Amino acid sequence: MKQWFVLFRKELLEAWRNYKWIWIPLVYVMLGIMQPISTYFLPEILEAAGGLPEGAIIQLPEPTGVEVMVKALGNYQTLGLLILVLAFMGTISAERVSGVAGMVLVKPVSFASYLTAKWASAVCLTLVATVLGVLGTWYYTEELIGPVSGSAILAGCLLFGLWLTLLVTLTIALSAMMRSSGAIAFVTLLVAAALSIVSSLSGTKLSWMPGRLTNYAGAAIAQGGMPDGAWGAVISTVIGMILLLYIAVSVFRKKELVA
Amino acid sequence: MNELQHIPWGIVAPLIILQLILAVIALIDLVRAERTNGPKWMWVPIILFVSMLGPISYFVLGRRPF
Amino acid sequence: MAPLMEVRQLVKTYGSTRAVNGITFTIEAGRCTALLGPNGAGKTTTLNMLSGLLKPTSGEIRFDGATKGEDLRAYIGYLPQYTAYYNWMTGREFLIYVGQLTGMDKRSAVQRAEELLRLVGIEDAKHRRIGGYSGGMKQRLGLAQAMMHRPRLLVLDEPVSALDPIGRREVLELMKRIRQETTILFSTHVLPDAEEVCDDVLIIRQGEIVIAGSLDEIRKSNQRPVIELELEDGEALADWLPALRELAGSAAVEQNGPVVRFTVEDADELPRIRQQLMIRLAELKAPLSRLEIARTSLEDLFMEAVRR
Numbered sequence: 001m002k003q004w005f006v007l008f009r010k011e012l013l014e015a016w017r018n019y020k021w022i023w024i025p026l027v028y029v030m031l032g033i034m035q036p037i038s039t040y041f042l043p044e045i046l047e048a049a050g051g052l053p054e055g056a057i058i059q060l061p062e063p064t065g066v067e068v069m070v071k072a073l074g075n076y077q078t079l080g081l082l083i084l085v086l087a088f089m090g091t092i093s094a095e096r097v098s099g100v101a102g103m104v105l106v107k108p109v110s111f112a113s114y115l116t117a118k119w120a121s122a123v124c125l126t127l128v129a130t131v132l133g134v135l136g137t138w139y140y141t142e143e144l145i146g147p148v149s150g151s152a153i154l155a156g157c158l159l160f161g162l163w164l165t166l167l168v169t170l171t172i173a174l175s176a177m178m179r180s181s182g183a184i185a186f187v188t189l190l191v192a193a194a195l196s197i198v199s200s201l202s203g204t205k206l207s208w209m210p211g212r213l214t215n216y217a218g219a220a221i222a223q224g225g226m227p228d229g230a231w232g233a234v235i236s237t238v239i240g241m242i243l244l245l246y247i248a249v250s251v252f253r254k255k256e257l258v259a
Numbered sequence: 260m261n262e263l264q265h266i267p268w269g270i271v272a273p274l275i276i277l278q279l280i281l282a283v284i285a286l287i288d289l290v291r292a293e294r295t296n297g298p299k300w301m302w303v304p305i306i307l308f309v310s311m312l313g314p315i316s317y318f319v320l321g322r323r324p325f
Numbered sequence: 326m327a328p329l330m331e332v333r334q335l336v337k338t339y340g341s342t343r344a345v346n347g348i349t350f351t352i353e354a355g356r357c358t359a360l361l362g363p364n365g366a367g368k369t370t371t372l373n374m375l376s377g378l379l380k381p382t383s384g385e386i387r388f389d390g391a392t393k394g395e396d397l398r399a400y401i402g403y404l405p406q407y408t409a410y411y412n413w414m415t416g417r418e419f420l421i422y423v424g425q426l427t428g429m430d431k432r433s434a435v436q437r438a439e440e441l442l443r444l445v446g447i448e449d450a451k452h453r454r455i456g457g458y459s460g461g462m463k464q465r466l467g468l469a470q471a472m473m474h475r476p477r478l479l480v481l482d483e484p485v486s487a488l489d490p491i492g493r494r495e496v497l498e499l500m501k502r503i504r505q506e507t508t509i510l511f512s513t514h515v516l517p518d519a520e521e522v523c524d525d526v527l528i529i530r531q532g533e534i535v536i537a538g539s540l541d542e543i544r545k546s547n548q549r550p551v552i553e554l555e556l557e558d559g560e561a562l563a564d565w566l567p568a569l570r571e572l573a574g575s576a577a578v579e580q581n582g583p584v585v586r587f588t589v590e591d592a593d594e595l596p597r598i599r600q601q602l603m604i605r606l607a608e609l610k611a612p613l614s615r616l617e618i619a620r621t622s623l624e625d626l627f628m629e630a631v632r633r
Contacts, residue, residue, distance in 0.1 A: 018288070018322070019284050019287075019288055019318070020318075022280075022284055023281060023284060023285070023314065023315070023318055026277055026280060026281050027281070027311065027315055029277060030274065030277050030278065030281070030311055031311075033273070033274060034274070037270060037271070037274060040270070083315060083319065086319035086320075087318070087319055140270075143270075144270065
């Protein structure tokens with residue numbers, strides 16, 4: 001355990017020194033608050049863009065706070081996810097390619113600790129970025145658009161954070177098993193897309209699928225609390241992550257660390 | 260000048276400040292890096308002028324992990 | 326006393342090629358052993374198996390005091406041929422990190438790191454990022470990180486081959502100092518490096534050990550007389566050569582320009598060959614410029630062993 005914390009501290013320090021701890025949360029805050037700001041200014045933006053005939057009345061439906069918050073989560077689902085995957089795809093593979101993984105693992109270091117310390121650090125960063133982003137967005141939404149309840153934010157944040165955590169876990173697990181960063185990112189994004197599509201096509205049948213988490217997060221914000229069936233998806237996601245880590249450690253242990 | 264007064268700075272300023280911090284950090288990292296993917300000078304305009312995506316693409320594509 | 330490390334019938338295959346083909350050797354505590362061989366002989370593969378980075382296809386590695394199947398990494402300090410670091414760390418930070426990974430507490434890791442930074446002579450650079458280190462400095466940091474946890478066996482893969490002459494000199498001197506305290510096994514493809522710092526050599530060729538033992542013993546037991554003669558005119562030599570070959574008997578004859586070398590396998594044969602050779606040369610009125618009786622050097626032996 002002591003060794004695990006040494007590894008974990010090194011990961012945090014590395015993410016701090018290469019500014020991941022600054023730029024990822026910063027980008028999440030910006031991605032989030034852009035949504036309420038651009039919604040607020042939409043009429044003016046349209047006006048400034050011109051092109052509307054004189055006297056035309058723009059009938060825009062008055063957006064609600066909930067709608068804006070859900071849209072902001074949508075930004076995290078696309079660009080936000082892409083950034084996380086790109087930022088973490090080399091977590092282990094790059095260390096193996098450069099040879100520094102060999103330098104560390106000739107020391108009596110447990111493979112499981114090496115891998116889970118990196119995972120834990122990436123998850124911390126993901127969750128902090130998500131929470132800060134959502135809080136910033138919430139503040140702007142309440143100021144500019146309309147109220148959203150705290151319990152809605154809490155439940156939405158939890159469900160969406162879990163979804164991102166699952167995909168970061170997948171990124172790191174693949175990083176332990178594959179060498180090419182591009183392939184790692186590609187497979188992760190493919191799996192994310194597949195999970196979302198399968199759960200949206202399956203109707204109410206596969207309501208426990210991890211792919212549902214994003215829908216549940218939206219529903220949580222709309223309802224102001226955990227929606228029905230969400231816990232099933234939470235449990236399956238947690239089990240999925242444990243399984244992924246287990247597989248990654250067993251595969252990684254069998255890998256030869258040098259070419 | 261009249262136009263500028265209409266912009267609600269209280270709302271927009273934080274976004275501009277965050278964007279500035281992001282660009283400055285990317286530039287600091289760029290200066291300190293020994294090598295980058297692609298020529299170093301190329302990243303300067305990308306970081307400065309390609310909105311939020313410029314610094315992000317520098318961080319995920321431009322910097323070498325070790 | 327039991328040897329520190331015992332390696333038996335170690336094999337590593339990649340597909341159908343056998344990189345290491347059943348090697349067996351022992352490492353005695355307190356000695357310095359060189360694993361000597363040409364490039365591609367299987368040195369790195371062997372060392373990677375000893376350090377636990379590669380899994381042997383078959384064979385056994387035993388370490389004094391370790392139970393069967395125990396993780397040997399705690400006993401071994403390893404410096405790979407190509408070092409890689411976290412370039413964002415300083416040299417001092419890296420050593421402390423490595424120390425803590427091997428179970429030291431922060432204070433003793435700091436103490437040991439400072440001690441080793443001084444020993445390897447990069448104290449001035451300890452607060453600089455490793456990314457800015459030169460090749461020689463990285464190699465010395467590599468030695469320090471391998472020694473952090475006071476391993477009982479230090480395994481170094483080609484520790485000097487990538488360095489310039491000055492760096493090479495410095496690291497060799499450093500190894501001489503380190504060997505006072507720690508058992509060392511290091512690989513090299515250069516014989517003088519081995520002769521300079523080592524007691525024992527293992528000469529490896531195509532994944533097999535061809536010669537093993539202490540340098541002194543090998544020097545003694547493998548020394549063979551060599552008759553070297555040089556003619557003034559190298560062109561004429563071709564005419565004489567068949568006649569000289571007839572005399573040689575079991576000796577191996579080699580020609581190199583105007584020089585002919587007879588390596589005499591059986592030392593008892595030397596007087597006969599020498600006498601006949603001189604008679605023959607006189608008969609032929611050969612324009613002799615030099616005739617010398619010498620002994621094979623370790624270099625000859627090494628060249629022969631790896632060429633065969």
